[in-house]
Amino acid sequence: MKRLAIGIYAAVTVALMAWGFYQAIYVAPNDAMQGEIFRIIYYHVPSASVAFLFFAISLAGSIGYLSSRRNRPEWAQVSDAWALAGAEVGVVFCTVVLTTGPLWGRRAWGIWWTWDARLTTTLVLWLIYVSYLLLRRFAAGPQMQTLAAVLNIFGALDVPIVYMSNRWWRTQHPAPVFGGDSSAGMDPSMVGALLWNMLAWLAWGVLILALRYRVERQQQKFAAAEAQEALLG
């Protein structure tokens, strides 16, 4: 039954991805100023949104780990697995943002990169979470999970800064499309494509997040069993 539900969810996700692609390439019109290159937004913006969401899940996991590590060890391990899964999948989506952005920038601005507030804070966010993953990969000992959780909380502080950066500082990056000033917004003929791709990438993200969580839980159980076996000799 569980297998069937996962299969149906995966099939719906693939259908959503195909529909989102169709909307982005064949339904949404070219931008009057930018032409075809504007269509990068249909992958760039949803990837950024999903990355933010998964970093928030990771933050919640780390807070859960720190608050329960002494009195509810099993719950702490579950929280830690969500923290790791959220951070790792968030980094994947953030990597997409940091590669599609410069491809758009090269055509729209004539440059691959500039040290603008939005770009710089996003790169810092990516570096912090890569550090978090490296810490988890290479540090050993009982304090590793605690240190990683604290780093995660500091890293998550950058998320609202990234979000607000193009509102606080008007530099090179375009102004916010949604939630910006009165001149912000998108033509209704393009909104559908963006929302479909948001939904599609969210569905895809949840699928790989769940898979990553499951792999981490298996890893934890395997490590616990091995430790117990070693103790028993």
Next chain:
Amino acid sequence: MDTRDILDHQFLVAAYAVTWAIQLGYLVWLGLKWRSQKRDAARSARNSHSS
């Protein structure tokens, strides 16, 4: 199609292709990790049975 349009199209294709390469690459890595984990668990179970 002028040169600008051709370049725009190529950059758009590159952006979509890179996105899929990153996402599918990660999915494959995750699948391989899961498979090796299952193999390790089976080996460990076999060893504890035999000892």
